[in-house]
Amino acid sequence: MQPKISIIIPMYGVEKYLRRCLDSVLNQTFSDWTAICVDDGSPDRSGDIAEEYAARDKRFIVVHQENGGLSDARNTGMKYADGEYIMFLDSDDFIHPQTMEMTYYMAMRDDTDVVAFTYDRIYRPRLMVRHMLGMNTDNIKPWGIGYRYGPECVCSLVTNDIYKYATEKSHNMFNTNRRWLIKHCQVWKNLYRRSLIADTPFIKGILFEDFPWWSVVMLKNPRVTILNLPLYYYIPNFGGIVLSAKQMKMLTSLCLGIENAFAVYRARANQYQFQMWNKKFLWAFIGYAFKKIKYLEESSDIDTARAHFTKLCKMGVMDLPPNKSARKLRHKILEFVGMR
Numbered sequence: 001m002q003p004k005i006s007i008i009i010p011m012y013g014v015e016k017y018l019r020r021c022l023d024s025v026l027n028q029t030f031s032d033w034t035a036i037c038v039d040d041g042s043p044d045r046s047g048d049i050a051e052e053y054a055a056r057d058k059r060f061i062v063v064h065q066e067n068g069g070l071s072d073a074r075n076t077g078m079k080y081a082d083g084e085y086i087m088f089l090d091s092d093d094f095i096h097p098q099t100m101e102m103t104y105y106m107a108m109r110d111d112t113d114v115v116a117f118t119y120d121r122i123y124r125p126r127l128m129v130r131h132m133l134g135m136n137t138d139n140i141k142p143w144g145i146g147y148r149y150g151p152e153c154v155c156s157l158v159t160n161d162i163y164k165y166a167t168e169k170s171h172n173m174f175n176t177n178r179r180w181l182i183k184h185c186q187v188w189k190n191l192y193r194r195s196l197i198a199d200t201p202f203i204k205g206i207l208f209e210d211f212p213w214w215s216v217v218m219l220k221n222p223r224v225t226i227l228n229l230p231l232y233y234y235i236p237n238f239g240g241i242v243l244s245a246k247q248m249k250m251l252t253s254l255c256l257g258i259e260n261a262f263a264v265y266r267a268r269a270n271q272y273q274f275q276m277w278n279k280k281f282l283w284a285f286i287g288y289a290f291k292k293i294k295y296l297e298e299s300s301d302i303d304t305a306r307a308h309f310t311k312l313c314k315m316g317v318m319d320l321p322p323n324k325s326a327r328k329l330r331h332k333i334l335e336f337v338g339m340r
Contacts, residue, residue: 003059004032005100005191006083009091010073011037015044017092017235020139022053022060024233025089030100035060036077037091041067046091071202071209074187078198086197088188096231098149103191105151106225110158113222115191116182120144120230128236142233149229157226162218163276165226168211168284179228185214185281188232196222203260206253211285215261215277219268247295248304254289255308258282262317279322286317287329293336310337 007025011018025035037060039047047064054060065076074088085107089095103115123142130137157180159165166182182189187210200216202209262282265274290309296302312318313334321327334340 003034003083004104005030005085005087006034006036006081006194007087007089007100008074008077008081009035009037009089010040010070010077011046011050011091012040012042012067012070012073013044013046014042014091015046015049016138018046018049021089021091021094022050024094024097026053026057027097028095028100029098030104033059033100034081034083036080037062038073038077039064040069040073041065069205071204071206074209075201075204078201081194083194086192086194087190090188092235093188094233096145096229096233099231100191102149102151102154102227102229102231106156106227107191107193110156110225111223112158112225113193113196113220114162114217114224115227116224117189117191117227117229117231118183119189119232119234122230124234124236131236144230145233154227154229156228158224159226160221160223162222162224163273163280165224166214166218167280169280180226182224182226185210187213192217193222196220203257206256207250208253208257208285208288211254211281212257212261212264215281216264218277219264219273247292248301251289251292251296251305252308254285254292255312258285258289258312258317259315262312262315266316275322278320282317283322283326283329286312286326286333290329290333290336306337309333310339313337313339 009021014021022035025033037050039050039062047062050060050062054062061080063076063080065073078086085104087100099117103117106112106115120142127137127140130140162182165180166185168184197217200213202213265277269277293302293305296305318330318333321330331340
């Protein structure tokens, strides 16, 4: 029998956090789900821990594969997910007990393809402060995790124009419409109708895979319910300084994501879709990518970065800067690649 929700959980090196993640699924007030736990060749006991949960509860399904990265693990999860709706959960994070209850209720009530929510914006900084002070960050419970929501009493917004509300841009926190923005494009902040995303795989082997994937999903004009509820608990990365090689990988991934998404929009988007995506997403990611150059130490890496940006320029990615700051950025990029 088809479950109402399948939640996809990629796993790699998360032995320390995995039980908390899986317990948050097990403790949902909503029971009609399956959890697809994809062991992406994890070198620790993550796969064994997931098997323990599957032995106790048949709703947990464990898939083992050779390491292919986060995108590959999510794609594998989609092959096994048969729920009416899909959620994604990173295995070092966890969710509020009513996450499935609230999102599925709204999807049914509003007949929506996507139900967007947010993450707890107090919990993450709280952990960061504790880490900076040398305090323990393990097993710290969010203050709001015990709060219980009444689905019929929660404010929401329903729209058929996702481009009006989805953005990667920063916004003045005093903007009265800010509460209804779908900020950024992390895939784990939404419930999706499976038929909406079944034919949209993640690009394998890159970081920031959320951006090109979400860009394609938006092109399908989904009907969306937006909830201003902090249902997701996001654990910060305490890794510290990111090395030059990592920055190069990030730059390359961002440029490949931009290249892929731009090609899709140039081929399939109408004028409104392209203009909104160009203004609210594309140039934010161009900026993210260009900032990585200052961290590169090897001349060969700088040459590779120049080649990436040259290709984007020749594709026409830089042709339509939507505002003054984007025009300044375009000028810097053209100088960097020697096209001015």
